[in-house]
Amino acid sequence: MNKGSIWYIGLFMTAVLVQVLFMDAIQFSGLVNPYFYVIFILLLPLYVPRYLQLLLGFMLGISIDVFSNTPGIHASATVFLAFLRPYIISTNVDEQDRGKIPSVMNMGTGWFMKYSAVLILLHHIFLFYIEMFTFSDFFNTLLRSVLSALFTFVLIVVSQFLIFRK
Template structure:
């Protein structure tokens, strides 16, 4: 088993690479933009210090921002998501809490739990990101529709990744 830190650094690099060079170039029917990179925040261990969570989210967001030339946009949304992660985890905790030595993954807590966990956080992230990007409310429902479709697609990719890469 690979150690936690190198494993996460590797995951960070791979996700940023995928996002920047592959997913950012895919725009399904013009307005669906999946953001898979948030998977990094989702998969951090339960015991991660909360301050580290924020810094990691900021670094991740800023890295994506640098490549997509939108400084502050993704970092802001990702930091918000990281901030809410402990509360969401708390809310979804199984009776008796999370077992030590486990990670927030389908393998340990099942697809239902993981789906709820991922979709809540991804929806919040996308909601904040898309509205911050358009920065007005004139086309409120159009933007909301984009948020919903993109979130669905991102959740789909995130859950899928669990079955393809992280089976163990």
């Protein structure tokens, strides 16, 4: 096992623990539920085989599900996120950058913000509608997902400066 995979195992466990112990405890009028754990998928190296991304996404989601009694809900959303990620990357990245970790330091703040904003928003919208399992209350659910995505986005961008300190 090389240094990189150990770092990712650490990131996986940290992401799950931060989510279930801190993020799930945030109570703000029922509107904002940040899902910070997606940072694990966002920070996977650009070159990872796609089947592995999907499997890792599934493992991450099902771990969150076990802690929050929601079998399948987070798993389906993270698999969706892992499936979409390569398409977002390929439209946004130069050839010589493939193979790097998509962090702020490697890719630049502007690139990272665009990349994470799109993926977080899509993930949250998918997740909130799957959780409701209905399109009634359409705008309420949309509002909750957009507000929560905004919150997650800020947390993930800020966390970049804590994780990748020089």
